[in-house]
Amino acid sequence: MLRKVRETWSPFARWSWRIAKISALITLCGIVFSRSEQIEMPAAFSLLCAGLFCAFLALCVGVFSIVVIWVRMIRGFRYAFLAIALSLIVLVIPSYILVQGLSMPAIHDITTDLEDPPLFTLLMLDQPDWANGLEPPLPGSSEHDAQRQYYPDIAPLILQIHPEDGFDLAERATQQLGWSVSARMEPLLPDSEGKIEAVAHTDILRFKDDVVIRIRPKNGGTRFDVRSVSRFGRSDFGRNAQRIREVLWLIEEVSTKVHDS
DSSP states (O other): OHHHHHTOBOHHHHHHHHHHHHHHHHHHHHHHHHHTTSSOHHHHHHHHHHHHHHHHHHHHHHHHHHHHHHHHTOBOHHHHHHHHHHHHHHHHHHHHHHHHHTTSOSOOEEESOSSSOOOOSTGGGSOOTTSOOOSOOOTTOHHHHHHHHHOTTOOOEEESSOHHHHHHHHHHHHHHHTOEEEEEEOOOSTTOOEEEEEEEEOSSSOOEEEEEEEEEEETTEEEEEEEEEESSOSOOTTHHHHHHHHHHHHHHHHHHHHHHO
């Protein structure tokens, strides 16, 4: 009798392993389809959410299986352990991003000039129906208050160079960052402004975000203003502010190298 009980398998353990494998497959498909742009962002996001839900379900069933196996002294520990391990692998990066994002404001449009933000032209005409709008928030809106509170360091960059040279620096920076330039307007006159519109991608899923760099003459030098807008989602988890910091830092760094040489 004792031997018969020990040879009994836990059905929950096997199901947890099956669900964990399904979750990994769905999540992998979501990442591959998103990076290859085979499906649109909302569909890819839904696929990823489905995979993460299955991973969480597999984790819960796996933990329950461990308890049942321990209490009833039946077989299936290996399946439950593998299910828990695989589901944790699937969940660890999204969980980390979610925890980090909880401390970020629910905004997706960041700019260095809240009073007169750079405007999009060509990209306004090339937006999918599901994308966030490219019209800037109204002055004094809650989005502006949130940016001032969470990103007080986001400010224009002013360099003592000609606007034509500033435009070249901005263009070189977009190339180094791997952005896809959609429109470019060079400053034709000494007192005119230039503008570059580009599409940037997130690191893992390659979700598209829209960026515009405005170059204006300022007190004998050049002022750079940048605006970055996420196409999908209410919160950008801080990536737009980080993108603005990167491009302004790169423009200043390239300017310094050119001046030193």
